[in-house]
Amino acid sequence: xxxxxxxxxxxxxxxxxxxxxxxxxxxxxxxxxxxxxxxxxxxxxxxxxxxxxxxxxxxxxxxxxxxxxxxxxxxxxxxxxxxxxxxxxxxxxxxxxxxxxxxxxxxxxxxxxxxxxxxxxxxxxxxxxxxxxxxxxxxxxxxxxxxxxxxxxxxxxxxxxxxxxxxxxxxxxxxxxxxxxxxxxxxxxxxxxxxxxxxxxxxxxxxxxxxx
Numbered sequence: 379x380x381x382x383x384x385x386x387x388x389x390x391x392x393x394x395x396x397x398x399x400x401x402x403x404x405x406x407x408x409x410x411x412x413x414x415x416x417x418x419x420x421x422x423x424x425x426x427x428x429x430x431x432x433x434x435x436x437x438x439x440x441x442x443x444x445x446x447x448x449x450x451x452x453x454x455x456x457x458x459x460x461x462x463x464x465x466x467x468x469x470x471x472x473x474x475x476x477x478x479x480x481x482x483x484x485x486x487x488x489x490x491x492x493x494x495x496x497x498x499x500x501x502x503x504x505x506x507x508x509x510x511x512x513x514x515x516x517x518x519x520x521x522x523x524x525x526x527x528x529x530x531x532x533x534x535x536x537x538x539x540x541x542x543x544x545x546x547x548x549x550x551x552x553x554x555x556x557x558x559x560x561x562x563x564x565x566x567x568x569x570x571x572x573x574x575x576x577x578x579x580x581x582x583x584x585x586x587x588x589x590x
Contacts, residue, residue, distance in 0.1 A: 432459030498550045505583070513578045521559040522573035523583045528563025541583060 435456035442451055502520060509516030527545040547556045562572060 429461045429463060431461050433457075434459075495550055498544075498548065499552050501544060502552065502556065509581055513581070515575050515577070517555075518573045519576040519578065519581050520583075521555060522569050522576050523581060524556060524559040525563035525567065525569035525572065527583075528560045529566065529569070545583070 433456070435454060437455075438453050440451040440453050442449075444450070506516035506520050509519045513519070524545045524547070527542055530542070533539045533542050545560075547560050559569075559573075563569060
């Protein structure tokens with residue numbers, strides 16, 4: 379390992395000595411400023427375009443029946459292309475098949491019959507009915523609970539985590555008001571003022587929102 383580092387250091391020193399332009403140091407000059415002037419600009423990525431040339435060919439031996447083995451004739455056929463500029467931005471391989479993947483997904487969705495998952499909508503409807511029976515206006519109280527739950531960063535306890543799963547709207551086909559309440563909580567909105575029609579201070583869902 380030491381020998382490898384030694385040879386690498388020698389190679390770097392040789393490149394600096396061969397490429398650097400040295401000027402005499404004036405007496406009393408700042409050595410740091412002198413090194414800044416002599417240091418060449420180095421970059422990891424070359425931004426300028428380059429040119430690439432396409433060159434293809436075929437090589438074949440020609441049988442001449444020469445009695446001396448080492449004498450032979452080689453036929454070389456060479457085809458040269460033009461000069462093409464190199465791209466400035468990298469091309470990722472998955473971008474070439476992006477349209478193919480999207481077309482395959484549309485074809486799959488067009489020939490597949492599936493039913494939407496209404497389980498979250500059913501649970502929200504059930505919770506609103508229970509809250510409506512307890513203290514009225516169950517829809518607003520559920521939206522306030524969703525808003526408050528979105529403001530909790532770390533839940534503590536199994537019941538608190540289960541409530542977080544229920545009160546975190548996903549991609550289901552539910553009303554936009556539930557997602558708006560969740561986004562309002564993420565934005566640190568005042569949930570009590572935003573859903574002031576819910577008259578109670580807390581409901582049975584808020585009791586399980588234990589957090590750090």
